[in-house]
Amino acid sequence: xxxxxxxxxxxxxxxxxxxxxxxxxxxxxxxxxxxxxxxxxxxxxxxxxxxxxxxxxxxxxxxxxxxxxxxxxxxxxxxxxxxxxxxxxxxxxxxxxxxxxxxxxxxxxxxxxxxxxxxxxxxxxxxxxxxxxxxxxxxxxxxxxxxxxxxxxxxxxxxxxxxxxxxxxxxxxxxxxxxxxxxxxxxxxxxxxxxxxxxxxxxxxxxxxxxxxxxxxxxxxxxxxxxxxxxxx
Numbered sequence: 001x002x003x004x005x006x007x008x009x010x011x012x013x014x015x016x017x018x019x020x021x022x023x024x025x026x027x028x029x030x031x032x033x034x035x036x037x038x039x040x041x042x043x044x045x046x047x048x049x050x051x052x053x054x055x056x057x058x059x060x061x062x063x064x065x066x067x068x069x070x071x072x073x074x075x076x077x078x079x080x081x082x083x084x085x086x087x088x089x090x091x092x093x094x095x096x097x098x099x100x101x102x103x104x105x106x107x108x109x110x111x112x113x114x115x116x117x118x119x120x121x122x123x124x125x126x127x128x129x130x131x132x133x134x135x136x137x138x139x140x141x142x143x144x145x146x147x148x149x150x151x152x153x154x155x156x157x158x159x160x161x162x163x164x165x166x167x168x169x170x171x172x173x174x175x176x177x178x179x180x181x182x183x184x185x186x187x188x189x190x191x192x193x194x195x196x197x198x199x200x201x202x203x204x205x206x207x208x209x210x211x212x213x214x215x216x217x218x219x220x221x222x223x224x225x226x227x228x229x230x231x232x233x
Contacts, residue, residue, distance in 0.1 A: 008038055009046040016055045016066065017164055019219030023068025027056070054161050069161055071217040078209025081156045085137070086202030088153060091144040093189045093197035101143040105186055108136045112179045121171045129175050130167060136182050140201075162212070169215050178204070 012032070015021065027047060033040045047064045050056045056064045097105070112132050118125045137157070141150045157163075181204040188197035 004038060005042040005045050008036055008042040009049050011036065012046050013050060013053070013055065013164070016050065017168065019216070021066045023066050023070070025066045026059075026062060027064050027066065029063070053164065054159065055164070067161075071213045074162065074165075074209065074213050074216055077156060077159060077162065078205060078213070081153070082202045082205040082209065084149065084153050084156060085140075085205045086198040088140055088144045088146075088149055089185055089189060089201035090194055090198035091146060091149070092140060093192060093194045095145065096192070097143055097189060101139055102190070104139045105136065105143075108132050108139065109179075109183055109186060112136075112182065116176055116179060118172055118175075121175070125172070125175075126167055126170065129170070129178075133178065140185075165212050165216070166208070169211060174211070178208070 021027070029040045029043050029047070033043045036043070047056060051058050051064060055067060057067045058064055092101075112129075115125065115128050115132065141153050144150065181200060184200050185197060185204065188200060
C-alpha cells in the first residue's frame with residue numbers, strides 16, 4: 001500500500017502530466033495541503049520529488065512553479081532524436097553488428113514477440129515493454145561505436161517529462177507497431193541496408209513523438225485548473 005507521501009506525489013504528478021496547471025504557475029504548499037487534506041510535510045516532499053523529475057522548477061524566494069513545456073518543445077526534441085536515432089542505425093548498418101550485439105537485439109525481439117500475446121495494456125505489460133524498448137535502443141546506441149552520438153542520444157532520451165509521457169498513451173496495438181518497427185530496423189541492419197535502416201529508425205522515433213505531441217496539444221487547448229492562490233503573509 002502506498003504511503004501518504006507517495007500518494008500525494010502521485011496525485012500531483014498526474015495533475016501535472018494531464019496539463020491541469022499552466023506553465024509558470026506557483027504551487028503554494030499551504031493551499032495544496034488544504035486541498036489534499038494532508039500536512040505540509042508530504043506536500044513539501046512531493047514538490048521536491050517532482051522538481052527532480054523535471055516537472056517543476058524551484059525559484060529562489062518564490063518556491064516551486066510548474067515548468068513550462070509546450071507541444072513545440074516536444075516536437076523540437078523529437079525532431080533531433082529522430083535524426084540522431086536514424087544516424088545511429090545507419091552507422092550500425094554500415095559497420096555491421098558484433099555477435100554480442102546481434103544476440104542481444106535478437107533476444108529483445110524474441111521477448112517482445114512473446115509480449116505481443118497480451119490482450120490488455122496494463123501495468124505489467126507496460127513495465128515489460130518499457131524494459132524491452134530501452135534495451136533495444138540502448139543496444140543500438142552502444143553498437144554504433146560513436147561515443148559522441150551515444151552521449152547526445154542518451155541526453156535526448158533522459159528528459160524527465162518525456163520519460164513520464166512516452167508510454168502514457170500506449171496500448172497493445174501501439175506496442176505491436178513499435179515491435180514491428182524494431183523488427184524492420186534489425187532486418188535492415190543485418191541486411192546491410194544502410195538507407196533503409198536510417199529511414200525506418202528515424203520514422204519510428206518521429207511517429208512516437210507525434211503521438212505525444214498530438215495528445216499534448218489537446219491538453220494545451222484545454223482550460224487548465226487554476227492553482228490555489230498564494231496566501232498573504
